[in-house]
Amino acid sequence: MAPPVSADQWLAAAKYRRTVYGLKSTSAVSDERVEQILGEVLSFAPSSYNTQPVRITLVTGEKHKGLWDAIIKEAEPILKGAGEEVWKTMSGIFAAHKGAYGSVVFWESGNSIKEAGEKHASGAHMFPQFAEHTTGMAQILVWTALELEGLGANLQHLQAIPPVEAVIKQYLDVPQDYSLKAHLNYGDEAQPHPEKVPEKLPLSETLKVVN
Numbered sequence: 001m002a003p004p005v006s007a008d009q010w011l012a013a014a015k016y017r018r019t020v021y022g023l024k025s026t027s028a029v030s031d032e033r034v035e036q037i038l039g040e041v042l043s044f045a046p047s048s049y050n051t052q053p054v055r056i057t058l059v060t061g062e063k064h065k066g067l068w069d070a071i072i073k074e075a076e077p078i079l080k081g082a083g084e085e086v087w088k089t090m091s092g093i094f095a096a097h098k099g100a101y102g103s104v105v106f107w108e109s110g111n112s113i114k115e116a117g118e119k120h121a122s123g124a125h126m127f128p129q130f131a132e133h134t135t136g137m138a139q140i141l142v143w144t145a146l147e148l149e150g151l152g153a154n155l156q157h158l159q160a161i162p163p164v165e166a167v168i169k170q171y172l173d174v175p176q177d178y179s180l181k182a183h184l185n186y187g188d189e190a191q192p193h194p195e196k197v198p199e200k201l202p203l204s205e206t207l208k209v210v211n
């Protein structure tokens with residue numbers, strides 16, 4: 001089978017993806033199309049031994065707002081406990097996330113990791129790490145695809161506050177063995193798509209060729 005796009009086209013598409021914080025409460029891309037993209041990623045993304053530990057929940061419109069209301073309610077006393085300044089900063093950030101149109105929530109299935117370890121006993125100690133790699137691969141595919149559709153998106157990690165993760169699990173009614181890995185807020189962009197890639201380390205530090 002001939003490759004559908006060139007490597008340069010693929011890299012240009014991947015490079016287009018940016019962290020976009022200014023998001024609107026609208027989406028020019030239908031929920032059905034986003035669902036299709038998520039299904040597509042789940043249908044081909046790699047995982048160790050093809051064990052497929054990734055689970056995804058799509059939350060849109062009023063349910064996205066409700067999810068963020070639940071997050072904010074749970075986080076407020078905890079973050080206020082860390083200092084009024086912390087809450088002042090974070091409440092503004094959370095309000096902006098609530099103002100987006102939707103969330104793609106990435107989970108890791110604990111049962112799938114357990115079963116993978118039972119099936120491939122010699123590699124059992126590696127499956128938690130493999131699952132982390134696997135979710136990252138799915139996340140970058142989804143994030144890039146949504147932005148190529150014309151949306152903006154930013155990646156958040158509410159599991160940093162365990163009671164907030166518990167509230168998200170409850171709101172989205174996922175099985176107890178799921179653990180939260182990432183939360184991609186998305187929506188129409190409130191400003192032109194960022195063009196500049198944030199500065200990177202010199203390749204002399206990050207890349208070595210041995211030949």
Ligand SMILES: Cc1cc2nc3c(=O)[nH]c(=O)nc-3n(C[C@H](O)[C@H](O)[C@H](O)COP(=O)(O)O)c2cc1C
Pocket residue numbers: 017018019020154155156157197198
């Ligand atoms: C593993 C990972 C975790 C990240 N966590 C967060 C986060 O919790 N909140 C956030 O606003 N951005 C988060 N980001 C986005 C980075 O800050 C962003 O990718 C980086 O600054 C480069 O900008 P770019 O996404 O426009 O290329 C995360 C990115 C990665 C890859």
